[in-house]
Amino acid sequence: xxxxxxxxxxxxxxxxxxxxxxxxxxxxxxxxxxxxxxxxxxxxxxxxxxxxxxxxxxxxxxxxxxxxxxxxxxxxxxxxxxxxxxxxxxxxxxxxxxxxxxxxxxxxxxxxxxxxxxxxxxxxxxxxxxxxxxxxxxxxxxxxxxxxxxxxxxxxxxxxxxxxxxxxxxxxxxxxxxxxxxxxxxxxxxxxxxxxxxxxxxxxxxxxxxxxxxxxxxxxxxxxxxxxxxxxxxxxxxxxxxxxxxxxxxxxxxxxxxxxxxxxxxxxxxxxxx
Amino acid sequence: xxxxxxxxxxxxxxxxxxxxxxxxxxxxxxxxxxxxxxxxxxxxxxxxxxxxxxxxxxxxxxxxxxxxxxxxxxxxxxxxxxxxxxxxxxxxxxxxxxxxxxxxxxxxxxxxxxxxxxxxxxxxxxxxxxxxxxxxxxxxxxxxxxxxxxxxx
Numbered sequence: 001x002x003x004x005x006x007x008x009x010x011x012x013x014x015x016x017x018x019x020x021x022x023x024x025x026x027x028x029x030x031x032x033x034x035x036x037x038x039x040x041x042x043x044x045x046x047x048x049x050x051x052x053x054x055x056x057x058x059x060x061x062x063x064x065x066x067x068x069x070x071x072x073x074x075x076x077x078x079x080x081x082x083x084x085x086x087x088x089x090x091x092x093x094x095x096x097x098x099x100x101x102x103x104x105x106x107x108x109x110x111x112x113x114x115x116x117x118x119x120x121x122x123x124x125x126x127x128x129x130x131x132x133x134x135x136x137x138x139x140x141x142x143x144x145x146x147x148x149x150x151x152x153x154x155x156x157x158x159x160x161x162x163x164x165x166x167x168x169x170x171x172x173x174x175x176x177x178x179x180x181x182x183x184x185x186x187x188x189x190x191x192x193x194x195x196x197x198x199x200x201x202x203x204x205x206x207x208x209x210x211x212x213x214x215x216x217x218x219x220x221x222x223x224x225x226x227x228x229x230x231x232x233x234x235x236x237x238x239x240x241x242x243x244x245x246x247x248x249x250x251x252x253x254x255x256x257x258x259x260x261x262x263x264x265x266x267x268x269x270x271x272x273x274x
Numbered sequence: 275x276x277x278x279x280x281x282x283x284x285x286x287x288x289x290x291x292x293x294x295x296x297x298x299x300x301x302x303x304x305x306x307x308x309x310x311x312x313x314x315x316x317x318x319x320x321x322x323x324x325x326x327x328x329x330x331x332x333x334x335x336x337x338x339x340x341x342x343x344x345x346x347x348x349x350x351x352x353x354x355x356x357x358x359x360x361x362x363x364x365x366x367x368x369x370x371x372x373x374x375x376x377x378x379x380x381x382x383x384x385x386x387x388x389x390x391x392x393x394x395x396x397x398x399x400x401x402x403x404x405x406x407x408x409x410x411x412x413x414x415x416x417x418x419x420x421x422x423x424x425x426x427x
Contacts, residue, residue, distance in 0.1 A: 070375075071326035072351050078378040109378060 010120060013090035017068050017118065021061070024053050032265075034118040036062060037097075047264055062113045069094050080174070082107040087174050091121035091152075121152065128158040130268050131255065133165065139274075140234055140252055142216075144241040145259035150266030151238035152177065152214055154259060158236060159212045166209035169202050171195050177214055195224045203231045213237045222249045244272055281423035288419025292412035299400075299408030301342070301358040306397035308343035309367060313390045316374070320382060327351075327375045347371065367396075 015022045018034070025034055025044050033045035036057040044051045055061075069086050070077040080086055084107065086094040097115030101108040127150070131141065141158070145151040156177060162168050169188045170177055173195055188206050190198050195213060202208060211228055213221070216239040228235050229252050237253075244250075244258050254274040260267045312334050319325040319333065328350050335341075335348035346354040351372065356364050370389050377385055 067351075071328055073326040073328075073375040074377060075320065075375065075379050075382040076324050076326050 010090040010092065013088055013092050014118070014120065017065055017088060017092065019064060019068070021055060024055055032120055032122060034120075036065065036116040036118070038062060038114040057115075059112075062116060065094075065116055065118075066110075066113050078109060081110050085174070091177060093119045093121075093174070095119070121156075123156060124150075124153050124266065125157060125160075127266050128154050128161060130271060131158065131257065133161060135273065136162070136236075136255055137165065138234070139254035140229060141236045141255045141257070142250065142253040143236075143238040143257045143259065144244060145238070146240065146242050146261055148265055149259045149261045151240075151259060153266055154257070155212060155214055155236065155238050159210075162210050162212075162236065167207055168210045168212060169206045169208035170212045171198055171202065172214065174214070177212070195221055199224045199227055203228065203233060208233050210234045210236055215240065216249070218247060218249055225249055225252050244270055277426050281426035284426065285419035285423035288415045288422065292415025292419075295411040295415065296404075296408040298358075299404035302363070303397070303400045303404050304341075305343045305356065305358050305367075306393065306400045308338065308341045310390065310393045310397055311338075312343070312347070313386060313393055317383075317386050317390075320379075320386070324379075363396075 011026070014026075018025060021042065025031060025042070028044055028046060028051055030046050031044055032047065035043040035045065037043075038057055038059060040057060041052040042055045042057055044053060066086075069088050070081075074081075077086055081096060084096050084100075086096060088094060095117035096110055096113060097117070098113040099111045101111050136158070143151050143154050143158075145154075159168055159170060159177075167188075169190065171190050171193070173193065177189075188202075188208070190202060190206075199211070202211065211233050213224075213235065214237070216225070216237050218239070225235060225237075235252070241247075241258075244256050250256065256270075256272045257268065258270040258272075259265075260269045312331075315334055315337075316327075316330050319330045325333070331344075331347050331350040335344040338344040342356055342358050346356040348354075353364075353368050353371075359367070370392055374385060374389060375382070
């Protein structure tokens with residue numbers, strides 16, 4: 001039932017985002033990515049298959065999608081645009097390509113968009129069943145995968161299973177896990193707040209047994225990991241990578257899962273228990 | 275006797291037309307006052323919780339449901355019709371509002387300050403025109419009504 005709701009929320013979000021392009025894109029089932037590149041046909045990615053539409057991405061189309069994605073309020077999205085992406089409702093994520101303005105070596109703003117990659121979230125119930133609940137209830141879990149490997153989908157499913165047995169708090173820094181938190185699975189969602197700024201308050205005020213985080217950054221998030229582990233909170237997180245080769249912060253995790261994008265996203269390659 | 279009655283009716287009609295003319299100009303002032311109030315509200319909402327413009331317009335409409343301006347802007351970035359303003363003036367207001375939301379936080383502050391200054395100028399102009407033309411037309415119609423009544427009687 002929740003997956004029907006999830007799909008509905010995502011479709012509504014994407015319908016608003018794409019406008020008149022929506023019908024052409026969703027004439028195809030199982031769309032997971034839409035690529036808009038200025039002057040080129042719009043491309044739709046299904047599972048492992050790319051379809052070129054007859055519609056060509058114009059500057060007006062890109063600007064319209066961006067205007068909707070920022071809710072006609074660039075000032076609310078500038079910080080994320082400076083990181084090269086924009087989260088949108090329902091967990092939809094827009095990757096930004098174009099001419100950026102820089103200031104003191106940092107991205108300052110997007111002067112002109114020439115490409116957008118719209119990634120749609122997927123809820124695949126049962127994709128984390130490879131981890132029995134009894135093995136993860138008292139463990140810190142790390143899911144490692146390359147881009148498009150299915151980390152976030154796996155994390156969502158695991159968070160759903162854990163929320164049935166304990167207090168789960170989701171630190172959704174980029175607004176990608178559930179976007180605007182519209183899918184109440186019993187988790188507490190802390191959205192758009194940097195992990196480092198939010199984790200102490202989360203521990204003090206939200207009584208978490210599990211804290212779920214997406215896309216760890218080793219140099220920025222190690223302090224957060226150690227802080228949470230030191231408080232007795234179980235951490236469930238994802239990280240980019242191609243292997244379970246030991247990295248400095250990996251010692252904090254009792255269970256590590258490696259996913260692959262081949263032959264399709266979410267393919268479990270290895271599970272390692274400490 | 276009939277002339278007296280008809281004269282009265284004509285006089286009352288002329289006064290009503292004059293009143294209606296004055297009310298038209300006062301409604302323009304109301305719209306401009308609401309625009310200034312909205313921009314102040316907008317600045318607060320952005321500064322306090324970085325609300326998006328559609329949300330701010332919606333919130334303003336919820337607080338001012340009887341305002342013609344708030345109603346016409348409630349579906350931002352789409353605008354409804356606003357008969358209280360001449361078409362060119364309404365387009366100028368729309369352009370002013372559409373230019374909001376196109377910059378980062380710092381730029382937004384400057385843009386809002388500019389919009390407020392423009393809105394206050396429009397308000398002053400509407401008050402001045404209302405005072406001059408609205409009152410003038412009302413008085414002219416009153417005078418015409420009384421004159422016609424006297425002539426008919």
